[in-house]
Amino acid sequence: MTKDEFYNYLEKLEIVLNETQKNQFEIYKDFLLQYNEHTNVTAIRDEKSIYLKHFYDSLTLNNYLKAKDKVLDIGTGAGFPGMVLAIICEKNYFVLLDSNHKKTDFLIALKEKLGLKNVEIINSRAEEYVKQHIEEFDVVTSRAVAHLRILSELSLPALKIGGLFLPMKANVAGELKESLETLEVLNSKIIDKIEICLPFENSKRTILKIKRMGAINAIYPRSYDKILKKPLKKANK
Ligand code: SAM
Numbered sequence: 389m390t391k392d393e394f395y396n397y398l399e400k401l402e403i404v405l406n407e408t409q410k411n412q413f414e415i416y417k418d419f420l421l422q423y424n425e426h427t428n429v430t431a432i433r434d435e436k437s438i439y440l441k442h443f444y445d446s447l448t449l450n451n452y453l454k455a456k457d458k459v460l461d462i463g464t465g466a467g468f469p470g471m472v473l474a475i476i477c478e479k480n481y482f483v484l485l486d487s488n489h490k491k492t493d494f495l496i497a498l499k500e501k502l503g504l505k506n507v508e509i510i511n512s513r514a515e516e517y518v519k520q521h522i523e524e525f526d527v528v529t530s531r532a533v534a535h536l537r538i539l540s541e542l543s544l545p546a547l548k549i550g551g552l553f554l555p556m557k558a559n560v561a562g563e564l565k566e567s568l569e570t571l572e573v574l575n576s577k578i579i580d581k582i583e584i585c586l587p588f589e590n591s592k593r594t595i596l597k598i599k600r601m602g603a604i605n606a607i608y609p610r611s612y613d614k615i616l617k618k619p620l621k622k623a624n625k
Contacts, residue, residue: 389440389588397444397587401451403476412475412502413443419498420466429466429494440588445556446472448584449529449595452554455479457526460546462514463533465491467498469556470529474507483525485510485517514542515609522606523548531556536563536596537570537619541609544574544600553598560594566619573620575602 389397394413395405405413417438424433432441446469453459453473457480461470464484474482484507486492492511499507510517528543528551536555543553553576557563564578571577580597609615 389436389444391439393587394439394444398447401447403447403450405476409475412504415501416467416471416475416498417443419501423494423497427490427494429491440586442466442468443472445469445584445586445593446531447476448593449473449554449556450476452552452582452595452597453477453480453527458524459483459527459529460485460521460525460543462528462530462539462542463487464495465532467495469531471495471498471502471504471507473529474504475502478506481506481508483508483510485512485514487511487513513612515612515615518542518546518609521546526551528553529556530554532558535566536560537567538615540567540570540574540576540598541615541620544571544576544598545604545608547600549600549602551600553596553600555596555598557594557596558592560596564596569622570620571598572622574600574604574608576600 417435424430432438449469459480460483462485464470464486470482470484484495489511492509495509499509522545525546526548528546530539533539539555576598578596579599582595584593
């Protein structure tokens with residue numbers, strides 16, 4: 389996807405970039421390519437793939453955010469989808485979280501270059517950060533980070549009651565089935581499943597809309613080791 393194709397396809401998502409935002413995407417792409425030459429922050433290393441697989445793909449989430457939502461992006465890596473959304477959603481506040489210092493150092497430098505005021509970068513394990521930020525967010529996003537069952541325990545306690553968890557997944561069918569009991573224990577429900585087809589390569593993506601319905605026991609999220617080894621079962625509630 390070239391830069392012009394990126395602008396055109398965004399119009400189909402009802403997103404029209406202003407000159408400042410076009411410039412910010414240009415700065416993001418150049419800085420990512422340049423930074424990646426000495427420090428590996430993404431496996432995607434060519435301009436066209438950055439427009440398609442990082443920028444366009446991240447922006448497919450835009451329609452599911454409301455103005456003023458406070459958003460947590462877990463395992464943001466080099467800022468996907470969180471930093472991309474922050475460029476176009478000026479009225480939202482984004483916390484971009486990753487445990488890898490290489491990635492968060494990149495994001496701190498990028499934030500300065502983009503001049504964004506609606507973004508906070510945090511270096512932490514999600515399970516530790518979320519424990520201190522229970523019921524704080526309207527939306528949690530996460531792309532390509534972990535199995536849905538694991539991500540659900542990391543994400544849902546951070547949401548206000550009624551808030552939305554919007555994981556982006558390439559392959560979700562098996563994971564969904566394996567996560568149903570976890571969602572039940574965490575008082576949350578899948579309310580929609582949106583299939584996305586990336587232009588040009590026609591690859592399939594799914595955005596799940598998972599709503600936190602009520603209270604969640606304060607013992608969650610548990611330590612990562614426990615989350616991995618002891619899947620939540622209704623009997624363990
Ligand atoms: N979301 C980005 C994307 O789609 O390009 C990055 C995906 S990358 C495959 C997964 C990222 O999740 C890594 O940067 C890793 O450091 C981070 N991560 C994995 N588990 C984590 C945890 N428990 N807490 C914080 N970050 C985590």
